[in-house]
Structures are given as C-alpha cells and as structure tokens.
Amino acid sequence: MAFFSKLKDKLFKSSSKLEEGLDAIVEDGGEEIAAEEVTPQPAPEPQAAPVVPEPVPETAASLVIDEVSEPTPTLTPEIFEMPEAAPEPEQIPEPVAKPSVPETEPLKPASKPGFLARLTGRASSQPVVKRVLDDDMLEQLEELLIASDMGVDTALRVTANIAEGRFGKRLSTSEIKQLLASEVARIMEPVARPLPLYPTTPQVVLVVGVNGSGKTTTIGKLASQFRAAGKKVVIAAGDTFRAAAVEQLQVWGERAGVPVLTAPEGSDPASLAFDAITKAQEDGADLLMIDTAGRLQNRADLMEELSKIVRVIRKKDETAPHNTLLVLDATTGQNALSQVETFQKLADVSGLVMTKLDGTAKGGVLVALADKFGLPIHAIGVGEQIDDLAPFDPEEFAAALTGLTTE
Numbered sequence: 208m209a210f211f212s213k214l215k216d217k218l219f220k221s222s223s224k225l226e227e228g229l230d231a232i233v234e235d236g237g238e239e240i241a242a243e244e245v246t247p248q249p250a251p252e253p254q255a256a257p258v259v260p261e262p263v264p265e266t267a268a269s270l271v272i273d274e275v276s277e278p279t280p281t282l283t284p285e286i287f288e289m290p291e292a293a294p295e296p297e298q299i300p301e302p303v304a305k306p307s308v309p310e311t312e313p314l315k316p317a318s319k320p321g322f323l324a325r326l327t328g329r330a331s332s333q334p335v336v337k338r339v340l341d342d343d344m345l346e347q348l349e350e351l352l353i354a355s356d357m358g359v360d361t362a363l364r365v366t367a368n369i370a371e372g373r374f375g376k377r378l379s380t381s382e383i384k385q386l387l388a389s390e391v392a393r394i395m396e397p398v399a400r401p402l403p404l405y406p407t408t409p410q411v412v413l414v415v416g417v418n419g420s421g422k423t424t425t426i427g428k429l430a431s432q433f434r435a436a437g438k439k440v441v442i443a444a445g446d447t448f449r450a451a452a453v454e455q456l457q458v459w460g461e462r463a464g465v466p467v468l469t470a471p472e473g474s475d476p477a478s479l480a481f482d483a484i485t486k487a488q489e490d491g492a493d494l495l496m497i498d499t500a501g502r503l504q505n506r507a508d509l510m511e512e513l514s515k516i517v518r519v520i521r522k523k524d525e526t527a528p529h530n531t532l533l534v535l536d537a538t539t540g541q542n543a544l545s546q547v548e549t550f551q552k553l554a555d556v557s558g559l560v561m562t563k564l565d566g567t568a569k570g571g572v573l574v575a576l577a578d579k580f581g582l583p584i585h586a587i588g589v590g591e592q593i594d595d596l597a598p599f600d601p602e603e604f605a606a607a608l609t610g611l612t613t614e
C-alpha cells in the first residue's frame with residue numbers, strides 16, 4: 208500500500224531505533240539457527256485488554272473524517288453510522304459497541320487476514336539468530352520500549368504479553384518484531400477512529416494545543432480534506448495575540464481555498480468565535496474550525512479564554528463545539544502525555560491529532576497515549592505539505608514503528 212511505504216519511510220527513525228535495539232538484544236546471547244530449524248511464530252494470544260476492544264470500521268483506514276447522525280457530547284463507537292459516501296456496502300461498519308465483550312476476547316487486527324497475517328509465517332532460507340526469552344532478555348526489551356517513548360506502564364504490559372506462553376522459548380528478531388507489532392496494533396485499534404461529523408451545521412471544531420504543536424498546519428490540512436469531501440469550511444483565527452499566527456493561518460486558508468476570519472491583534476478571541484459562528488451559520492457552512500492560543504505559561508488565562516469561547520459559541524448552538532481536537536507534537540515524546548492531562552483540564556478534549564510523526568524517533572509515545580487515555584486518534588501528521596495528514600491505521604502504524612517489512 209502506498210501510504211504504508213510513505214509512513215514507513217517517514218517513521219524511519221522510530222523503526223530503525225527499535226529495529227537496531229531488537230537486533231542487538233537478540234544477538235546479545237542468541238545463537239545462529241539453520242534455516243530448516245526456523246519455525247513460524249504463532250500470532251500472540253492477547254491477554255486481558257488494557258482498553259475495551261471496539262470494532263473499527265474498515266473505512267477508518269481511508270478516511271480522516273466520518274459522518275454520523277446525531278451530535279452527542281461524547282464520542283463512542285455507537286454514534287458511528289453509515290457514512291453517506293460509503294464506497295461498498297460490505298465495507299459499512301456494524302455500529303456495534305459491546306460493553307459485555309469478555310475482557311479476554313481477542314482484539315481485531317488478527318481478524319483481518321491482512322498485512323501482519325501475511326508476514327506471520329514467512330519462511331527464510333537464511334540462518335537466523337534466535338535467543339531464549341529469559342528474564343534478562345525481557346528486561347532489555349522493557350528498556351528498549353521505554354527508550355522508544357512507550358512509557359513504563361505500557362512497556363511493562365507489552366513485554367509481559369509478549370512473554371506470556373513463550374518464556375524459555377527461542378525467538379528471532381523477526382518473531383519479536385511480529386509479536387511487538389501485534390501488541391502495538393492491539394493497543395491502538397480501539398483509538399483509531401475518524402473524526403466524527405454530525406449532520407448539524409455548522410459543525411464546530413475547536414482546535415487546541417501548545418504553540419508550535421502544529422495546530423495551524425493541521426487546520427489547513429483538515430480544511431483541505433473537508434473541501435475535497437465537498438464541505439463548505441470557515442476558519443476562525445482565534446489566536447488573536449500573535450499576528451504571525453494569524454498570518455500563517457491565512458496562508459493555509461488560501462492553500463486550502465477556505466476563508467479565514469480574523470480579528471484585530473489583542474482582541475477577544477471569544478468575540479471572534481461568536482462572529483465566526485454567526486457568519487458560518489449565515490453562509491450555510493458545513494464546518495467552522497476555530498484555532499486557539501496555546502500559551503501554557505498562564506494556564507488560568509488560557510482556561511478562561513477557552514471556556515469563554517465555548518460559552519459564547521453555545522449561545523448560537525448549545526451543542527457546540529462538536530469536536531475539540533488536541534494537536535500534539537510527536538517529537539516532544541513523553542511530554543505529550545502531560546499535555547493531554549493539562550488540556551483535558553482546560554477543555555473537553557474529544558480527540559487527538561499527532562503531528563510530526565515523520566522523522567521522529569519518538570513515535571512510541573502514541574502507544575503510551577492510547578494505553579493511558581484511550582482518546583480517539585483521528586489523524587497523524589507526516590509532513591509539512593497540505594496532503595501530509597493521514598488517517599490513523601493501527602496495523603500500518605505498528606508495522607512502521609517496529610520496522611516490519613514485507614520483503
């Protein structure tokens with residue numbers, strides 16, 4: 208798949224870091240095994256799921272956005288309904304959420320005889336190095352995952368799951384990679400969800416995040432995708448304190464062919480938001496995306512600013528904002544975790560966009576985020592160009608992160 212190779216190329220630093228680490232771990236204390244002794248490693252048996260498994264629509268991999276019927280304050284899978292533009296009837300997801308699903312039920316990456324399944328069992332004519340999975344090896348694996356920004360808790364859980372039923376067995380780097388990729392995909396599967404779009408118009412998308420995280424760029428990229436999907440979009444440049452931020456948003460608006468509403472420098476962002484929703488309603492816009500300031504230095508001010516924006520737009524539509532997107536910069540690694548905690552206190556964050564996954568060695572933080580918060584990841588930024596915003600696909604991500612290849 209074209210996107211897979213692009214993501215893989217772009218996640219090169221993350222995967223090479225993990226790959227080199229895994230090679231070193233297996234070689235350290237491993238021994239060479241002749242090809243005929245190499246047996247394919249079965250896919251891992253999932254343990255109790257860290258998060259409740261949710262089926263993900265097949266279409267999730269091809270759409271950053273998803274259209275749903277009713278606005279609700281929280282985003283749960285049952286709000287997903289048939290996207291109007293579903294390409295094939297058989298691709299339509301069943302809107303199922305089963306709180307009664309037993310915790311031990313396997314998660315879904317394995318249900319699709321897809322990419323990972325094709326990799327599993329691949330035979331090699333070359334001799335391979337295998338190492339007995341013992342306490343030393345597990346400790347090294349934990350350290351490697353922690354160093355890859357997966358976070359201590361997630362790294363321990365992932366390693367324990369890999370070890371389950373395999374302790375004392377000999378594993379090759381490729382087998383470990385497959386196991387690791389399956390574990391990562393299993394954690395990521397429930398959070399890989401397109402941005403839900405409700406029928407209410409204008410749909411208000413509030414975009415929050417620290418300065419420099421990629422809010423402006425993401426708004427531009429999203430606006431372009433919405434436009435391509437036939438939506439009428441308006442952008443409000445809500446960071447009225449920084450003229451440069453407003454100018455940059457105007458540039459992105461031009462690129463995406465979307466109007467950007469601005470206000471004089473230093474003016475009240477809530478007042479701009481009110482004018483913007485008024486205009487969006489008058490113009491019959493489908494979407495209003497509101498950029499916001501990201502000054503964490505003064506959290507009380509920022510909190511007041513964000514809650515005032517919400518108060519004011521609710522005067523025009525009490526169900527707004529319909530999505531509050533938190534934009535996170537993957538290169539900040541573990542810092543992204545504290546940003547989620549902080550912004551959850553400042554705003555009612557409904558989903559995440561992770562930017563700058565290209566060229567960072569810190570992609571593992573997504574696994575920690577998914578494991579810890581379970582917030583939907585709607586999209587990932589893999590470059591600075593307008594089309595460098597991709598839907599989040601757990602299997603592709605896991606394969607790219609762990610350095611799995613089809614060759």
Ligand SMILES: Nc1nc2c(ncn2[C@@H]2O[C@H](COP(=O)(O)OP(=O)(O)OP(=O)(O)O)[C@@H](O)[C@H]2O)c(=O)[nH]1
Pocket residue numbers: 416417418419420421422423424425446452455501562563564565587588589590591595
């Ligand atoms: N490589 C890469 N760079 C990105 C990505 N997303 C954003 N950037 C770059 O990150 C920098 C900051 O992005 P902005 O969109 O300006 O971030 P912001 O959060 O709006 O920042 P402020 O305007 O300071 O509030 C810019 O140089 C972008 O080109 C991405 O996915 N990959």
